[in-house]
Amino acid sequence: MSLAPAPRPWMDAELQMLRDTARRFFETECVPHQDAWGRQKHADRAIWRRAGELGLLCAGIPEAYGGGGGSFLHEAVICEEQMRALMNSFSINVHSGIVAHYLLSYGSEAQKQRWLPRMASGELVAAIAMTEPGAGTDLQRIKTSAVRDGDHYVVNGAKTFITNGLHAGLICVAVKTDAQAGAKGVSLVMIETDELAGFRRGQLLDKIGQQGQDTVELFFSDMRVPVANLLGGEEGRGFAQLMQQLPRERLLLAIGSAATMQRAVDDTLAYTSQRQIFGAALIELQNTRFKLAECQTRATIARTFVDDCVARLAAGTFDVPTAAMAKWWITDTTSQVIDECLQLHGGYGYMSEYPISRMYTDARVGRIYGGANEVMKEIIARAMTR
Template structure:
């Protein structure tokens, strides 16, 4: 029996009801399909519309735009339940927690009315395209260009590792509108890609983990996009927009990792209490108890830190360095805990039928995406040196 978690200051009865809805959805309508989705490398398209019907999309977007009218806490609860169920074959974080908020904060009224209601309903899946084959974390050096031609931009380039890339009908693309201006030459353009000449999706990428997630490359060849799709109404604001919103993305990653960490401890506790070694439960060995005590302590510290960050983001006081701390420390700790938990499973931990084995491969990317953890440490160090 695991230790009871401490009460969470930001929870309330409404959020508990949302948690119940999200838990039932992920456990009953997603978990049974995980193996099929992993084999086909993507979730079924209909699951997005079902999530929309249940109010699990754009929960933090105002009702005026079709959203749930909640706050970041609502998105945090949904994120936790998705990761507790280990359903990572489609990213609600990218769709609802990231792209929808770029539109909400920087979009024109026309842009918000055009795209957010369809996103909330699941009729339109969203993705964000930042990473390029030759420019991963270094967004200042992206090569994808957007050249103004009358009332349109002509976009050329490629993006890689795009989450939700197969189903996305709306993509927020980071482009260079001025190739000589460095960070000040970066802009964000919203693109409705379905049937758009010059747009092409690459093949679904093979990954060691999160195999059901539709991750693809995107290619743009003289792709014409209305200039009215520029986000923020002025060229060159894209890098600042990305930097302002990345703390939200990084906290969502930390929330998911903290939840996965606790799930790993819970799975392992159940296993070692049942597994017999030398005529006694594996839990009877002091090494097992000490290792699990260490893992539970890390999981508790992670949750406490993340809960504080959730409250601060909801209050508008979460700063960039603290979000970076949460992202790197929690994702690193999750990988450490899962490794210890897999070891306690022995040979069975290496078998795909045990959840811990999938957690092991699924969690590893957390130290890479959303900004590599080495970059997170650089962000923190620069803030310290000011």
């Protein structure tokens, strides 16, 4: 009998129904296509509309804007099920958990009505463009410029590593509206990409992991964007807006990473239970049992930490240092656990046909995106010493 996980303190019947729907969707409508999506480096566009039909997009956005009317808990459930299924060929986190909430928090009523219902249906795919070839975690150093010209901004620059970048019809772009003002010169501008002059997508990027996830570079050359697309109604608020929303993003990364960690343990337990060595199942060896015990303990601690963070966010008490702790520790620990689990698979763990091999390469970027883990530790240290 396997070790039963502790009940989630925030789970209820409605969330369980959502979990069941999400699990069926990812397992039956996505997993069978993962190899094809990996080869073409992106999911099929139609999967976004299907997710919208099932209510899996913008679940935490009010019904008045076409969303599911739920909360962060609904988004957490969807995130867990997507990552448990190892289905990272399209990012609902970026679309629903991040961009939609920038609009909800800072958008005008007209902006919300214009974009959120189309995001909820899957008509629009959303992305966020912060990282540049010369500026990653240090967002104050971005160089993409937005110079006002009447009722438009003229945008020039480039962004890289943009998740959902191929299919995105709506992109939240971090720009410099004042090149001399440092962080206070950063603004967020929404762009609709359809037939937008001066906008160009680069080729799909080759990655060692998450190969089905469409990731591209974006280029802006004298691209004209209406001033009405500025988020927050005033220039220079972008950096503060990013800092306010990043804890939510980092918690979603931690939630997904913890789900992947548990999947690695579950798969390895199943593999070692049927794999024969020296006339017995591999699980009968003490080293195997001890390694799995260590891995399950780490997965349980991660899950408990996630549950506490989710409860704190729901209560409005979640803070930046705690988000940084969750993000760095869980993503680091996930990589460690997956490495141990791959070792227990032996040579088969190195074969791409086994899910553990995909987990190994897919999980590595977790320690980089959403803010490098070294930066997370600096955030924590500053909070400790100020």
